[in-house]
Amino acid sequence: MGLLEGKNALIFGxxxxxxxxxxxxxxxKREGANIxxxxxxxxxxKRVKPLAEKVxxxxxxxxxxxKDDQINLVAEKAAKHFGKIDVxxxxxxxxxxxxxxxxxxxxxxxxxxxxxxxxxxxxxxxTNAFHSIMNKNASVMCLTYYxxxxxxxxxxVMGVAKAALESSTRYLAYDLGPEKIRVNAISAGPIRTLAAxxxxxxxxxxxxxxxxxxxxxxxxxEDVGNAAVFLASDLSTRITGEVLYVDSGFNSVGVQMTxxxxxxxE
Ligand code: NAP
Numbered sequence: 219m220g221l222l223e224g225k226n227a228l229i230f231g232x233x234x235x236x237x238x239x240x241x242x243x244x245x246x247k248r249e250g251a252n253i254x255x256x257x258x259x260x261x262x263x264k265r266v267k268p269l270a271e272k273v274x275x276x277x278x279x280x281x282x283x284x285k286d287d288q289i290n291l292v293a294e295k296a297a298k299h300f301g302k303i304d305v306x307x308x309x310x311x312x313x314x315x316x317x318x319x320x321x322x323x324x325x326x327x328x329x330x331x332x333x334x335x336x337x338x339x340x341x342x343x344x345t346n347a348f349h350s351i352m353n354k355n356a357s358v359m360c361l362t363y364y365x366x367x368x369x370x371x372x373x374x375v376m377g378v379a380k381a382a383l384e385s386s387t388r389y390l391a392y393d394l395g396p397e398k399i400r401v402n403a404i405s406a407g408p409i410r411t412l413a414a415x416x417x418x419x420x421x422x423x424x425x426x427x428x429x430x431x432x433x434x435x436x437x438x439x440e441d442v443g444n445a446a447v448f449l450a451s452d453l454s455t456r457i458t459g460e461v462l463y464v465d466s467g468f469n470s471v472g473v474q475m476t477x478x479x480x481x482x483x484e
Pocket of ligand 1: 239
């Protein structure tokens, strides 16, 4: 029997088969979850529907998380279709190209607001909108990145947004703890996705990561999907307010050296 058998899981942020949300969706399906998918933009026919069909997902709903009416409507539709839900995954982020290439101090007011609205407030808003249909022992999660804690060149306002997202995770966990609803974040190492392509210098950073991480390997959407299964399942029943790193150990290293630098000097 799968770890998520009998659980209703909603996943927000599926853009294509490279999306972290797709890694999570596939892992949830493998473990027996009943899946609902939400997406933004106009990719339904071309990208999202074929993927939804692969996992027998009958509930596919558009939701632009900058719009309160769309969030409320999608929550109503979920209530009608699923009754109650057990898992809510937020895999959404956005920042403009300028914000991810210029120096951080040149961030515009509009760019700052937009990035924080889509990448952070939406997590709070979705949790609020779905709260009334969450089962006891429900699990809520979001996706974050180490640029929240340390500087990742060009990550800029997204780093600031991820810091706020991780903090929101703790506040939401505090609020919902008495109801036995858990809220956690997964901090993934760099993965080649649409969102990542917008970050200046991502290719170099991706390569540097594999050279420097203790496990000398990049992270895959399957790795993140498996960690998400753990957080969604009853195996993590007493874990809340945490940031779980899926990063080949990268965040644990203080002084980074190449393999050459690690060789003993003669
Ligand atoms: P992705 O496939 O591009 O997913 C990002 C998703 O956010 C897309 O589905 C996008 O939809 C959605 N989105 C953007 N604006 C939205 C809005 N207004 N309303 C609703 N959805 C909106 O990239 P990803 O890398 O898998 O990103 C998923 C999450 O993982 C993000 O939180 C990201 O920061 C995080 N993360 C990524 C990495 C990495 O290296 N890739 C590492 C750590 C954490 P559209 O494309 O249709 O606009």
